[in-house]
Amino acid sequence: MNSKLQWLRNTMNSLDLQGIIISNPVNIKYLTNIDAEGILLLTRKDNIFITDARYIEHVHSILTLYDEIIVYDLKDISKDDYENFFLFCENVGFEEYYVTYADYKEMIRKYKINNLVETEHIIEKQRMIKDKDEISNIAKACNITDDCFKHILNYIKPGMTEKQIAKEIDEYYNINAEGVSFDTIVASGENTSKPHAIPTDRKIKEKDIITIDMGCKVNGYCSDMTRTFFVGEVLEEVKEVYDLVLKNQLQTQEDFKDGANTRLLTKMVENDFKLHNYDLVHSLGHGVGLEIHEAPYISYKSDTQLKENMVVTNEPGIYIPGKFGVRIEDTVQITKFGSVSLTNSKKDYIVI
Amino acid sequence: MNSKLQWLRNTMNSLDLQGIIISNPVNIKYLTNIDAEGILLLTRKDNIFITDARYIEHVHSILTLYDEIIVYDLKDISKDDYENFFLFCENVGFEEYYVTYADYKEMIRKYKINNLVETEHIIEKQRMIKDKDEISNIAKACNITDDCFKHILNYIKPGMTEKQIAKEIDEYYNINAEGVSFDTIVASGENTSKPHAIPTDRKIKEKDIITIDMGCKVNGYCSDMTRTFFVGEVLEEVKEVYDLVLKNQLQTQEDFKDGANTRLLTKMVENDFKLHNYDLVHSLGHGVGLEIHEAPYISYKSDTQLKENMVVTNEPGIYIPGKFGVRIEDTVQITKFGSVSLTNSKKDYIVI
Numbered sequence: 001m002n003s004k005l006q007w008l009r010n011t012m013n014s015l016d017l018q019g020i021i022i023s024n025p026v027n028i029k030y031l032t033n034i035d036a037e038g039i040l041l042l043t044r045k046d047n048i049f050i051t052d053a054r055y056i057e058h059v060h061s062i063l064t065l066y067d068e069i070i071v072y073d074l075k076d077i078s079k080d081d082y083e084n085f086f087l088f089c090e091n092v093g094f095e096e097y098y099v100t101y102a103d104y105k106e107m108i109r110k111y112k113i114n115n116l117v118e119t120e121h122i123i124e125k126q127r128m129i130k131d132k133d134e135i136s137n138i139a140k141a142c143n144i145t146d147d148c149f150k151h152i153l154n155y156i157k158p159g160m161t162e163k164q165i166a167k168e169i170d171e172y173y174n175i176n177a178e179g180v181s182f183d184t185i186v187a188s189g190e191n192t193s194k195p196h197a198i199p200t201d202r203k204i205k206e207k208d209i210i211t212i213d214m215g216c217k218v219n220g221y222c223s224d225m226t227r228t229f230f231v232g233e234v235l236e237e238v239k240e241v242y243d244l245v246l247k248n249q250l251q252t253q254e255d256f257k258d259g260a261n262t263r264l265l266t267k268m269v270e271n272d273f274k275l276h277n278y279d280l281v282h283s284l285g286h287g288v289g290l291e292i293h294e295a296p297y298i299s300y301k302s303d304t305q306l307k308e309n310m311v312v313t314n315e316p317g318i319y320i321p322g323k324f325g326v327r328i329e330d331t332v333q334i335t336k337f338g339s340v341s342l343t344n345s346k347k348d349y350i351v352i
Numbered sequence: 353m354n355s356k357l358q359w360l361r362n363t364m365n366s367l368d369l370q371g372i373i374i375s376n377p378v379n380i381k382y383l384t385n386i387d388a389e390g391i392l393l394l395t396r397k398d399n400i401f402i403t404d405a406r407y408i409e410h411v412h413s414i415l416t417l418y419d420e421i422i423v424y425d426l427k428d429i430s431k432d433d434y435e436n437f438f439l440f441c442e443n444v445g446f447e448e449y450y451v452t453y454a455d456y457k458e459m460i461r462k463y464k465i466n467n468l469v470e471t472e473h474i475i476e477k478q479r480m481i482k483d484k485d486e487i488s489n490i491a492k493a494c495n496i497t498d499d500c501f502k503h504i505l506n507y508i509k510p511g512m513t514e515k516q517i518a519k520e521i522d523e524y525y526n527i528n529a530e531g532v533s534f535d536t537i538v539a540s541g542e543n544t545s546k547p548h549a550i551p552t553d554r555k556i557k558e559k560d561i562i563t564i565d566m567g568c569k570v571n572g573y574c575s576d577m578t579r580t581f582f583v584g585e586v587l588e589e590v591k592e593v594y595d596l597v598l599k600n601q602l603q604t605q606e607d608f609k610d611g612a613n614t615r616l617l618t619k620m621v622e623n624d625f626k627l628h629n630y631d632l633v634h635s636l637g638h639g640v641g642l643e644i645h646e647a648p649y650i651s652y653k654s655d656t657q658l659k660e661n662m663v664v665t666n667e668p669g670i671y672i673p674g675k676f677g678v679r680i681e682d683t684v685q686i687t688k689f690g691s692v693s694l695t696n697s698k699k700d701y702i703v704i
Contacts, residue, residue, distance in 0.1 A: 053633035054548040057673060101448040101456040102470070118454070167526070174519070196406040281405035321409060
């Protein structure tokens with residue numbers, strides 16, 4: 001059995017769970033490397049993956065004997081089979097943050113479970129701490145993103161549309177990685193004032209400000225990076241905001257380390273922004289891994305500690321509605337006494 | 353207030369619901385045209401959309417006074433506000449098929465709701481029957497898909513990879529529509545034996561069989577079409593399977609009409625396949641609308657009636673593991689006494 005499934009079995013023992021039902025496909029991918037629709041059951045004796053005809057061939061091509069996972073076709077499972085999976089199990093865990101209320105009721109009925117127990121994100125919590133292979137995958141995705149950014153700075157010319165630039169990024173990632181890790185953001189001019197801008201047909205002009213938020217995937221693991229930069233010259237009216245965002249981004253990078261509190265990290269940036277009459281309207285950062293947004297979340301609402309080998313973003317931003325916005329974002333590995341930025345693109349004024 | 357919100361208020365009255373919480377973003381888009389993260393509350397007096405800073409500008413740009421929707425920023429809502437929204441509401445509906453078990457518990461706590469009531473897909477059921485504008489959008493998406501298929505038949509040459517062909521389709525849709533409605537499937541040779549194939553670097557050869565499953569979006573509404581075709585000549589070993597799939601696809605189109613039973617429709621195809629020693633391994637079809645897969649589902653598990661102005665796919669397929677597969681799929685509008693195919697690409701042997 002692989003080390004991640006073994007970890008889960010040990011954790012189940014310590015939580016007095018005799019069985020567990022894993023429904024979240026990202027957690028299934030994390031535990032088994034299976035990338036298909038289905039459900040993973042750990043019963044007293046067996047690891048079982050239930051899928052359907054569409055995926056049977058694919059799943060068999062991924063698994064080896066060593067995985068110790070039995071694959072069932074949904075169509076071949078009887079009512080009795082379902083009731084037998086968790087026979088004599090006192091407590092069976094489920095993912096209450098993933099499973100709908102309707103599915104919860106259906107699980108109790110179908111598996112005849114006595115005590116269906118909330119598992120409080122146990123797998124997501126484990127996923128926060130990355131092992132060597134996971135960090136290596138994310139670092140590769142970050143390198144490709146740095147290279148893509150270099151390419152795109154040379155590519156952009158006045159007259160191109162935001163959509164055209166986004167498409168070039170997407171193609172770069174399709175060729176050099178497993179595609180994008182989220183919908184690429186290319187915002188120019190006043191569109192940069194929308195943190196969540198969707199690329200439009202607006203054409204790049206001289207003296208424009210441009211924000212690009214982009215990332216790709218390597219072996220399923222994501223990168224995430226944002227830069228705000230300038231066409232022709234740095235706009236005077238933007239400098240104060242840019243400097244303030246960069247100062248806080250660098251300060252946060254200094255403050256990142258094992259033990260740092262996520263709420264305090266956010267408060268520090270919020271306070272400095274407020275001193276200058278600006279707001280921090282979104283999170284300061286988030287975990288990155290198999291998902292582009294995952295735990296831990298670095299915001300005023302989250303009160304947790306960063307730990308060694310977490311990988312998180314550091315992305316302060318300021319947005320002035322109808323005018324412009326500035327965001328600078330790196331993907332960063334937390335270490336024992338500090339942090340290592342996996343993103344290496346430059347952060348002082350970039351002019352193309 | 354728009355007609356869809358008015359319909360929902362009438363339905364709430366008839367179900368003795370004094371309030372409702374809509375969490376599914378597709379249902380929010382259907383009811384309000386809002387395409388943003390957030391939650392829609394219908395309280396005794398107000399229609400309220402709660403979102404966050406990322407979307408406020410965008411939402412305001414969509415809504416008019418006529419919509420009668422009050423927009424709140426999440427950050428500005430106090431504990432008391434939450435408790436006041438459904439004050440004096442006996443029964444408040446929620447979407448048990450969308451809301452997680454954890455969110456369900458949180459809703460009861462946050463809104464102090466006495467009786468949080470399962471609403472059994474009321475909105476999804478209403479969405480099954482399309483109005484004129486919705487059908488017009490789907491028909492446009494189907495036309496663009498027919499045109500894209502014509503384009504791609506001319507485009508494909510031996511030596512090209514499946515990925516390259518899929519990219520060409522995606523670009524066509526990016527230019528002529530709102531992009532793809534699902535991940536384009538291009539499968540060739542033995543890859544066609546996987547119903548859910550992902551495009552690979554396999555190169556198209558002479559005497560190949562190719563399956564393409566593709567669709568795009570217009571005003572948020574989807575199209576869905578599959579064709580299996582041949583390079584150079586029709587393979588003798590495929591003809592029997594192709595003919596059997598096409599015969600059943602045409603028969604199903606004959607059988608589609610208001611009142612037709614989804615399980616019976618499926619059984620008819622299953623039985624004919626079995627008579628020839630083949631299986632129907634996936635559904636015969638599914639509804640198409642704002643989602644690529646939505647109710648009604650046409651499979652042996654579903655026991656419902658087709659109704660006038662439903663829009664569904666008709667997609668029988670046969671897959672021989674390690675060898676080849678054939679699927680033929682149209683998007684079809686159900687009418688009072690029959691059906692109208694919104695897909696118009698030819699279905700007899702196609703050779704490029």
